[in-house]
Amino acid sequence: MPPIIKPPRPGVSHYLRDIWRRFNLSRFVGALVLTVTGLAVGIGGFMWIEKFSFLDAFYMTMITVSTVGYGELHPLSPEGRLFVSVYIFFNLLILAYLLSVLTTYIFDGGLRTMFAMLRNDQEIRGYSDHVIVCGFGRNGRKAYLELRASGAQVVVVELDEAVLQEDVADEAAQNENISVVRGDATLDDTLRAAGVERARALITALPKDADNVFVALTARELAPNITIVARASLKSSETKLIRAGADSVVMPDEIGGSHMANLIMRPEVIRFLDMISGLGPHRLRLEEMRTEELRAELQGRSIRELDVRSRTGTTVIGLRHQSGEFTISPSADIIPGRGDVFLFLGTEDQIVKLLDLFRG
Template identity: 60%
Template sequence: MLTVSSLVIGLVGFTVIEHFSLVDAFYMTVTTIATVGYGEVHPFSVAGRIFVSFYILYNLIVVAYLVSVLSTFIFDGELRKLFKMYRTDQEIKRFSGHIIVCGFGRNGRKAFQELRLNGARVVVVEQDEQLMKSLAEGRSGEDYDGDGVAGGKIFTVVGDATNDSVLQQAGVERASALITALPKDADNVFVALSARALNPHLKIIARASYKSSESKLLSAGADSVVMPDEIGGSHMANLVVRPEVIRFLDLISGLSADKLRLEEMNFSQMREDLHGRSIRELDVRSITGATIIGLRQADGTLLVSPPVGYIPGPGDVLLLLGNEEQIETFEVRFRQL
C-alpha cells in the first residue's frame, strides 16, 4: 500500500509540477524511489526541486518503515511461526488412521489426553489461535493447568471446524475417527454432517448440550452422542443412592488413583494358536489376573460374563477388565505380534 501511494505521488507530482509525459513521470518516479540517480529527463524548476526533495524524504521514511516491519517479522518469530505451521501441515499430510478432535475446551482437552495416553495420533482443530499458543508456551514436560495435557507436540490446525477446507487440512479423508466437542450443538451438527460427507467410513463422536440435539447429530452422521452435563448430573445423583457402584466406575474411568483399565481385543488380533479354544480353556484370569467381563458377538449381540464354554469366533470382540500390569500381561500372552 505504501509503495503504491509513493508511486502515485511521484506520477502526479512530476506530471503536474514539471509537466512531464506519463512515461517520463513514471521513469523519474521509479529512479527516485530506487535511488538509482540516472539524472533528470529535463532540468527541474524550483518547485520541482522542492517537490523532489520532500519526495525523497518521504521515500526514505517509507523504506525505514518497511525495514522495521521486516525486522520485526523476522526477529519476533513471525517467520519462524509460519515455517512451523508449514512444517506441521506437511506432517499432518502424512498421517493416516489418526483421530481428529474439534474444539479444545474442557471436553476436547480431556478427550485429547485420554487418546494420547492410549498411544493414539491426534490432530486438534481449534479456532482460538491464542489458546493453542498459550498451551504450547506452557508445555514443559509436566502437566499444566490441571488439564492433563503434558509436554509434547500438539498437532494443530487453526481454523473453524465447520469449514470443509479446515477438516481436509486436518486429514479427515485419512482419519479413523473424529470427536467434535464444540460449545454449540449446531456447530457439532454441521461438523458431523461435513465429516460424514468427506469420509463415509469415519467414526464420529459428538458432544451435545441438549437432549433435543441428539437425534439431529445422529441424523447428521454421528455414530455416538455424549452429553457431559447429563452424565455429570446422573453421576452426582448416583453417588448418593449407590456410592460403591460409582466408586467402582471411577476406578474404570481413571478418576481414581488406583484406576482399572478396560480393554478390548478382536478375534482377529488373538494369537492363531489360541483360536478354537473356549473361554475356560483360554484361562485369562489365571494367566494374567484380568477378567473377561463381556463379549460382543459378530452379529452385535453383547454377552455379559460370557459362558465359560463359549468359543470365540471371527468377528467376536473380547472385553476385559484389569489394572495396567494385568492388561499388559494379557497383551503379551494373547495378542498376535
C-alpha cells in the first residue's frame, strides 16, 4: 500500500486542490515516494552491508533496479547476495506500481486534463469585469448562453461533475471553451477562485434557495460593489435573498405561469416579448447607453437632433434619469443630462450600427 499523503494546505490554489481531489494525485505522489525510498534503501544497504562508497552504492543500486546486468563492482558477500535478491523482488513490485500509475495518467487523458485545468485557472486569474454564474442547470446554462451571446466574459461555478461533463462536451462541439470553477459556490475559496473580487456581476441559480442565500451573502461580503441576481423557488425566499445582499430576485416558476396565462389573454404582446428575449423567429435586441458613452460631439443634443431612428433604424423606447425615474417613449425635444441612460430597441444589425455611430 502506498503511504498516505495529505492534500495541499488551504493556502494553495483552489485548482491545485481540485486537481488533487479529482485525479487522486496521492497515488502518483505515493508511487514516487516508494520509488525514492527504494533507491535510498538500496544505497544504504550496499553502503552498510558491503561497505561501498556512496558513488559505488548508487551505481550498484541503479544497475540492480534497472536489471541491466552490467555485473558487480566487487564480489558480494553472502549477506549482500541475500540483500540483492530481496531488493530486486520488492523493487520489481514498486516499478510495476509506478508504471501502472503513469500509464493511467498518460493514456486515460489525466495529464492533458490537468494541464487544461491549470490553463483554465490562469485564464480566470486574468479576468476582470466578468460575470460569475453559480449553478449550470437549466437556468444557469440559459443565463450563460445569453451572456456569451452579448459578448460578456463568464465564469461558471458548478459542483456536479456529471453536469459539467455533459455541458462542457456540448460547448466543445461548438468550439467554445467554458471557464469553469469546480466546487461549492457557497464557500469563500470557490468564489475567490472564480474572481469574485474582480467581477462586475454574479448570478446564483442553484437548485436550493438556501444555497442561493449563502452565495449571495458570501459574494456580498467578498465584493461589496458586485451586482447579484438570484434565483428563487419560493416566494418566502425573496425577502431572505434581498436581505442577504441580492440586488434582484427571479422566480422562474412564477414567471412561467404568468407567461402561459398571458399567451391566452395577450398573445401578440407575448410574441413581441419573445422577439425581444430572443425566443421568437425574428430576434430583437434591447440595448442601453449612458449619455457619457456618446461621442463627444453628440453629447448635450436632444433626441430629435441625435436622429437615431433615421440614422440606424433603432427606436428610443425609454430614458432612465439620474434620479431613478423612467420616461417611456420620451419626447424628441428632451435633452438627456449626465447620468441618464438611453434604452434602445432594434434588430441585431441596427443595434450594431447604433453602437458604431454613437458610442464613443
